[in-house]
Amino acid sequence: MADEKIKGPASYFPSIEKTYGQPISVWQGHVRAAYPAKHMELVALLKEAHGLGHGHANAVVAYTLAEDGLK
Numbered sequence: 001m002a003d004e005k006i007k008g009p010a011s012y013f014p015s016i017e018k019t020y021g022q023p024i025s026v027w028q029g030h031v032r033a034a035y036p037a038k039h040m041e042l043v044a045l046l047k048e049a050h051g052l053g054h055g056h057a058n059a060v061v062a063y064t065l066a067e068d069g070l071k
Helices: 008-020 024-033 039-050 054-067
Strands: none
Touching: 008 024, 008 054, 024 039, 024 054, 039 054
């Protein structure tokens, strides 16, 4: 349905794209380039190297790991 609200990590995506000026695919690329790494290591990478906030970085990592069948 068109009226269904997006839930989970993907609900952060519009804010992430607006705040950091890059599509989610760019952030997913950074995550995938750092494989194999643990969830929190990937979160730290996005925070420290790219300036994402903790919640945004965590959402990107969680979604990407799940999409790739690694979570």
